[in-house]
Amino acid sequence: MIQPVKEKIILGIDPGTTIMGYGVLKVVGTQPEMVALGVIDLRKIGDHYLKLRHIHERVLSIIQGYLPDEMAIEAPFFGKNVQSMLKLGRAQGVAMAAALSRDIPITEYAPLKIKMAITGNGQASKEQVADMLQRMLHLKKEDMPAFMDATDALAAAYCHYLQMGRPTTEKGYRGWKDFVSKNPGRVK
Numbered sequence: 220m221i222q223p224v225k226e227k228i229i230l231g232i233d234p235g236t237t238i239m240g241y242g243v244l245k246v247v248g249t250q251p252e253m254v255a256l257g258v259i260d261l262r263k264i265g266d267h268y269l270k271l272r273h274i275h276e277r278v279l280s281i282i283q284g285y286l287p288d289e290m291a292i293e294a295p296f297f298g299k300n301v302q303s304m305l306k307l308g309r310a311q312g313v314a315m316a317a318a319l320s321r322d323i324p325i326t327e328y329a330p331l332k333i334k335m336a337i338t339g340n341g342q343a344s345k346e347q348v349a350d351m352l353q354r355m356l357h358l359k360k361e362d363m364p365a366f367m368d369a370t371d372a373l374a375a376a377y378c379h380y381l382q383m384g385r386p387t388t389e390k391g392y393r394g395w396k397d398f399v400s401k402n403p404g405r406v407k
Contacts, residue, residue, distance in 0.1 A: 221249050221380070221381065221383050223248045223249045224246055224247075224248070224249075224383065225247070225248075226245065226246070226247050227245070227246045227288045227289065227383075228243060228244070228245050228246075228254070228285055228286060228287040228288050228289075229243070229244045229245075229246065229287060229288070229289050229290070229291055229376040229379050229380060230242075230243055230281065230282065230285065230287035230289070230290045230291070230318070230323070230376065231243070231244065231290075231291045231292070231372040231373055231374065231375035231376030231377070231379070232278070232290060232291070232292040232293070232311075232314050232372050232375065233292075233293050233368045233369075233371035233372040233374075233375060234292065234293060234295065234307060234310045234311035234314060235261070235307070235310060235368055236261060236267070236270055236303075236306045236307060236309075236310045237261055237262055238258050238259070238260060238261065238262070238366055238368045239258060239259040239261065239274060239277075239310065239314070239368065239372075240257075240258050240259075240366065240367075240368030240369040240370070240371050240372035240373075241255070241256075241257055241258070241259065241278075241281055241369065241372045242255065242256050242257075242369060242370070242372040242373025242374075242375070242376050242377075243255040243256075243281070243285045243287065243376065244373065244376040244377060244379075244380055246380055246383070251355075251356065251377065251380050252356065253352075253356045253358060253362075253373060254285060255281075255284075255285060256362070256364055256369045256370070256372075256373055257364065257369055258364065258366045258368050258369050259273070259274060259277045259278075261273060261274070267306060267309075270310070271309060271310065271313045274310055274313045274314055274317075275313045275314075275316065275317050278313070278314045278317035278318070279317045279320075279321075282317060282318065282321050282323065287318075287323055288323070288324075289323060289324050289325075289326065289379065290315075290318040290323050290324070290325045290326070291325075291326050291327075291328060291375040291376050291378060291379035292311060292314065292315065292325060292326070292327055292328070292375060293327070293328060293329075293330055293333060293371065293372075293375050294311075294327040294328060294329050294330070295307045295308055295311055296329075296330050326379055326382075328375055328378050328379070332378065333348075333371075333374050333375055333378045334348060334374075336374075336377070336378040336381050336382075337351050337352060337355075337374050337377060337378065338351050345367035345370070345371060346367070348367075348370060348371065348374050349363060349367055349370035352370055352373055352374060352377060355377070356373075356377075
């Protein structure tokens with residue numbers, strides 16, 4: 220059962236190195252409402268390190284604009300291209316660092332878990348996820364974004380909302396010290 224809250228703002232992030240999606244969900248009582256939906260467009264930035272700086276700046280800006288209480292982020296799936304995975308992991312890490320620098324707790328969700336929570340099918344397409352979010356949050360067709368990365372981010376936030384009051388097996392971090400203690404091999 221979802222526990223009622225006075226008000227909670229959840230920032231969802233779908234990490235990417237070309238397009239990074241974000242969605243902001245406001246929960247009052249047990250009622251979720253979409254507040255913002257968009258993308259951080261990185262296509263015109265050629266240098267990977269400049270992309271990371273832009274991600275950091277934009278995520279901080281989104282945090283300052285919406286003051287989220289928590290962040291839900293899609294965990295990278297494992298692909299065959301190691302270089303792509305490293306770049307995606309860096310992008311995710313920079314977004315997480317922005318949240319951690321503002322003491323915002325983070326929870327990672329596997330793509331399969333997010334799709335399952337939204338559609339009931341872990342193999343659902345991006346279009347199916349977007350369609351279900353549109354129905355559940357009563358969004359107008361014209362409010363739906365051109366990039367599905369934004370709806371994927373909103374799906375991460377909605378998945379987190381559905382987990383409210385339930386124990387979770389996903390990784391959650393309460394700050395830098397918590398991150399370091401839970402990831403001793405990743406931090407030196």
